[in-house]
Amino acid sequence: MPSRKLSDSLNPHHEFLDLKSFKELPDTHAWTSQLDGGDSDCGGGNPETIPIIDLNNDNATELIGHACKTWGVFQAINHKIPQNLLDDIELAGKGLFSLPMHQKLRAARVADGVSGYGVARISSFFSKLMWSEGFTIAGSPAEHARQLWPQDYHKFCNTVDEYKKAMNKLAGRLMWLMLGSLGISKGEVKWAGEFQGGCAALQLNSYPACPDPERAMGLAAHTDSTILTILHQSNTSGLQVLREGGTQWSTVPPQAGALVIHVGDLMHILSNGLYPSVVHRAVVNRSEERLSVAYLYGPPSSVKISPLPKLVDHFHPPLYRPITWTEYLGTKAKHFDKALTSVRLCAPRNGFVDNNDHNSVQVG
Ligand SMILES: O=C(O)CCC(=O)C(=O)O
Numbered sequence: 234m235p236s237r238k239l240s241d242s243l244n245p246h247h248e249f250l251d252l253k254s255f256k257e258l259p260d261t262h263a264w265t266s267q268l269d270g271g272d273s274d275c276g277g278g279n280p281e282t283i284p285i286i287d288l289n290n291d292n293a294t295e296l297i298g299h300a301c302k303t304w305g306v307f308q309a310i311n312h313k314i315p316q317n318l319l320d321d322i323e324l325a326g327k328g329l330f331s332l333p334m335h336q337k338l339r340a341a342r343v344a345d346g347v348s349g350y351g352v353a354r355i356s357s358f359f360s361k362l363m364w365s366e367g368f369t370i371a372g373s374p375a376e377h378a379r380q381l382w383p384q385d386y387h388k389f390c391n392t393v394d395e396y397k398k399a400m401n402k403l404a405g406r407l408m409w410l411m412l413g414s415l416g417i418s419k420g421e422v423k424w425a426g427e428f429q430g431g432c433a434a435l436q437l438n439s440y441p442a443c444p445d446p447e448r449a450m451g452l453a454a455h456t457d458s459t460i461l462t463i464l465h466q467s468n469t470s471g472l473q474v475l476r477e478g479g480t481q482w483s484t485v486p487p488q489a490g491a492l493v494i495h496v497g498d499l500m501h502i503l504s505n506g507l508y509p510s511v512v513h514r515a516v517v518n519r520s521e522e523r524l525s526v527a528y529l530y531g532p533p534s535s536v537k538i539s540p541l542p543k544l545v546d547h548f549h550p551p552l553y554r555p556i557t558w559t560e561y562l563g564t565k566a567k568h569f570d571k572a573l574t575s576v577r578l579c580a581p582r583n584g585f586v587d588n589n590d591h592n593s594v595q596v597g
C-alpha cells in the first residue's frame with residue numbers, strides 16, 4: 234500500500250544511487266510480495282491478450298471502443314510514426330541514461346519541479362525505492378540538455394521536438410477515435426476548437442538490469458493522469474497491466490513498431506466511467522536494461538474536463554465534477570490512487586461500477 238512520504242524517512246541521496254553499480258539488491262529497493270496476483274501470461278490460463286489494433290482497419294473505431302472498455306489499453310500498429318523516429322528517441326534516451334551520475338545530476342529535477350532527471354514522482358507514496366530512473370520533459374528540453382551535453386545538445390533537442398510533434402498529431406487522432414467510439418463527434422464537444430495544440434509531457438524511463446528482479450519494482454502500479462498515453466517500449470518486456478476488473482497482471486509483449494495506448498484518468502472522466510484508466514506497472518529483469526518513452530497527452534489548461542453531456546442522463550448522472558488538467562495533477566500528487574474517488578460526485582449506481590476505484594489494488 235502507498236505509505237509515508239519517502240522524504241520523511243530516507244536520506245535524499247538514496248534517490249540518486251547508481252543502480253548499475255549494485256551486485257546485490259540494496260534493502261532500500263527490496264519490495265516484498267510485489268508480484269502478488271501473478272501473471273496471467275505465465276500459467277494463469279487467461280486466453281485473452283491485449284488487443285493489437287491496425288489503425289488502417291475500417292473497423293478501427295469499434296475495435297478501439299471494445300479495447301478501451303474491456304482493457305483500457307491496446308497496441309496500435311500502422312500509426313504512421315516512422316520507425317527511424319522511434320529508433321532515434323530510444324537512442325537519445327539510452328545516451329542520456331548512460332551518462333555518469335554526476336553529469337545526470339546537473340539536470341536533476343528541482344523540488345516541486347516537473348522537468349528533469351530523477352526518481353519516479355510517485356516514489357513519495359512508497360517506503361521502498363523503485364529500480365528505475367527517469368527524465369521528464371515538459372516544455373523545451375534545451376536548458377537541461379545544455380547542462381547534460383554542453384557542446385552538443387542540439388541533436389537531443391531536435392529529436393525530442395520532432396518526436397513530440399509526431400506524437401501530438403497521433404494523440405489527437407487517437408483521442409477523437411476513442412471519443413468517436415463513444416458516439417461523440419467533434420461538433421458535439423464544446424472545447425474541440427481549443428484542442429488544436431493539445432498539451433503534453435514526455436517521460437523517458439530507464440530500468441537497469443537488476444540482480445534480484447523478483448524482489449524489485451521498476452515502476453509501481455498506477456494509472457496515468459492523462460487523457461491518453463502513447464508508450465514506446467523497447468524490445469524488452471516489463472510493462473504489465475491489470476485487465477478491467479481483474480486481479481492478474483498481464484504482460485504487454487513488445488511488438489516491433491507497435492505503440493501501447495493507455496486510457497488515462499481524464500478519458501475515464503470524459504467517458505463518465507465507461508472507459509477504465511488502465512492500472513499498469515513495470516517490472517525488471519536480471520540481464521537487460523529496458524527503456525520506455527511515454528507521451529503523456531492532456532488538455533490545454535483552459536479546458537475543464539467533465540463527463541460528456543451525451544453520456545449523461547437520468548440513469549447515468551455525471552460521476553465526476555469538472556476539473557482542469559493542472560487541478561487534477563495537484564489532486565493526484567496528493568491522493569495518488571484515490572484521486573478519481575476524490576473528484577467523484579456520486580457513488581456509482583448498482584451495476585454501474587466505477588472501474589477506477591483502485592483502493593483494493595495491492596501496489597506495494
Ligand atoms: O515503462 C513502462 O513500460 C511504463 C511507464 C509508465 O507507466 C509511465 O511512464 O507512466
Ligand SMILES: [Fe+2]
Nearest residue numbers: 455456457513
Ligand atoms: Fe504510466
